Amino acid sequence: MSDFSKQDIECVLEEAKKFKRFSKAQKNRFLEDKTIGTLFFEPSTRTRLSFSTAIQNLGGKEIGFAEAASTSTAKGESLTDTVRVVEKYCDLMVIRHPLNGSARLAAEVSCKPVINAGDGSNQHPTQTLLDVYTIQEAFGRVDGLHIGFVGDLRYGRTVHSLANALTHFKVDQHFIAPPELGLPDYFKKEITKKGLVKEHTNLEDTLPELDVLYCTRIQKERFPDPLEYEKVKDSYTITPALLGHGKKELKVMHPLPRVNEISYEVDSTPHALYFEQLANGLPIREALLTLLCNAQKEERK
Amino acid sequence: MKELHIKAIENGTAIDHIPPGRALKVLSMLHLPLQATISMAMHVDSRRMKKKDLIYAENYELKEQEIKKIGLVARNATLNIIRNSEVAVKQKITLPETIRNAITCPNPACITNHEKIPSDFELKDNPLEAKCHYCERVILEEKQILENLK
Numbered sequence: 001m002s003d004f005s006k007q008d009i010e011c012v013l014e015e016a017k018k019f020k021r022f023s024k025a026q027k028n029r030f031l032e033d034k035t036i037g038t039l040f041f042e043p044s045t046r047t048r049l050s051f052s053t054a055i056q057n058l059g060g061k062e063i064g065f066a067e068a069a070s071t072s073t074a075k076g077e078s079l080t081d082t083v084r085v086v087e088k089y090c091d092l093m094v095i096r097h098p099l100n101g102s103a104r105l106a107a108e109v110s111c112k113p114v115i116n117a118g119d120g121s122n123q124h125p126t127q128t129l130l131d132v133y134t135i136q137e138a139f140g141r142v143d144g145l146h147i148g149f150v151g152d153l154r155y156g157r158t159v160h161s162l163a164n165a166l167t168h169f170k171v172d173q174h175f176i177a178p179p180e181l182g183l184p185d186y187f188k189k190e191i192t193k194k195g196l197v198k199e200h201t202n203l204e205d206t207l208p209e210l211d212v213l214y215c216t217r218i219q220k221e222r223f224p225d226p227l228e229y230e231k232v233k234d235s236y237t238i239t240p241a242l243l244g245h246g247k248k249e250l251k252v253m254h255p256l257p258r259v260n261e262i263s264y265e266v267d268s269t270p271h272a273l274y275f276e277q278l279a280n281g282l283p284i285r286e287a288l289l290t291l292l293c294n295a296q297k298e299e300r301k
Numbered sequence: 302m303k304e305l306h307i308k309a310i311e312n313g314t315a316i317d318h319i320p321p322g323r324a325l326k327v328l329s330m331l332h333l334p335l336q337a338t339i340s341m342a343m344h345v346d347s348r349r350m351k352k353k354d355l356i357y358a359e360n361y362e363l364k365e366q367e368i369k370k371i372g373l374v375a376r377n378a379t380l381n382i383i384r385n386s387e388v389a390v391k392q393k394i395t396l397p398e399t400i401r402n403a404i405t406c407p408n409p410a411c412i413t414n415h416e417k418i419p420s421d422f423e424l425k426d427n428p429l430e431a432k433c434h435y436c437e438r439v440i441l442e443e444k445q446i447l448e449n450l451k
């Protein structure tokens with residue numbers, strides 16, 4: 001995600017806006033004659049479905065695999081070699097791989113563009129782009145907003161990726177977590193250099209300041225002591241009563257699937273933005289695929 | 302004292318102003334070939350540093366990559382390339398901006414620990430930090446960088 005400049009982000013968001021308006025018939029020639037390789041070295045049904053739907057909507061062909069067990073990778077072929085083989089048959093690759101940095105390696109090896117659909121706990125740029133898009137769509141802007149993150153800020157890749165992207169905008173970022181799950185030091189240092197960062201432990205007290213509350217899952221396994229988990233778990237569960245402490249326009253986001261971070265009663269309130277967020281995955285992926293395939297065309301000219 | 306040491310070599314490399322105690326680390330990291338006749342001095346009195354280490358590699362001129370690696374563990378050391386008993390090149394060794402194939406990424410899930418590719422780190426000084434080009438893990442402690450040298 002750090003490869004994206006503010007301009008790049010805005011370009012994808014603009015394009016996504018168009019794709020969101022387009023009818024099916026308007027979309028279906030953007031990837032005509034194009035073959036997209038989808039290489040899923042670890043299964044991820046939701047991400048894969050979203051990419052497959054985007055490719056189909058744009059009239060492209062898809063080749064690839066849904067899990068590494070059925071491929072030569074299971075027989076010990078390196079990522080580098082797999083990429084070199086698949087790039088012969090496609091115009092662009094979408095890669096999901098459990099190891100960190102795999103997509104960057106693939107992009108260096110391949111002469112075709114590569115979209116990172118998740119590389120272990122490191123980055124998930126399409127999620128980040130759709131998150132920024134969703135914020136911009138809901139507020140008409142990103143600049144000037146107070147955006148709060150709650151949940152697992154230590155290990156949560158969606159948080160790091162989004163927080164990094166938001167440093168391109170004039171936003172105040174608030175990080176709310178129990179001390180055990182606070183931002184890692186290196187990351188805190190990195191984004192403090194680029195933007196306004198505040199850390200909190202109490203969600204209720206911080207809520208009135210926020211325009212957006214971005215929630216992520218708190219995983220029980222992350223706590224060395226299960227009692228500690230029980231202690232903090234409820235203080236970070238989002239309920240309509242808790243949201244009563246916030247602004248009327250406060251929006252709640254979540255990369256989904258949720259476990260019990262957000263109570264189901266929040267769904268029907270105007271605060272819930274996570275279903276729109278989910279739906280925005282499609283136009284963002286359509287925009288990315290189209291932009292990257294066309295960029296390649298221009299380079300060839 | 303210093304003059305005497307450097308002049309003792311006719312051809313080769315003298316690395317001066319190594320922080321005291323670091324010479325062994327520098328040598329173990331460089332894997333110099335047999336062709337290089339190596340001698341070193343540790344905890345030598347120094348006007349600039351009070352104490353310093355020195356390494357001489359006779360009949361061997363250090364390569365670019367080797368100098369970069371020294372920049373990682375002995376910043377501010379002085380490199381002297383000696384030809385015919387004269388100092389032909391004198392250079393202060395600084396921290397390189399990037400270094401390939403010198404640090405093992407401490408992140409077990411990093412692709413560089415699974416594929417046969419060289420690691421690649423971006424380096425920053427004051428305070429020292431090393432960031433993996435692939436998994437983006439940042440190492441902040443010099444101690445941790447030293448522990449992960451290849």
Ligand SMILES: [Zn+2]
Pocket residue numbers: 101406407408411412413433434435436437438
């Ligand atoms: Zn790494």
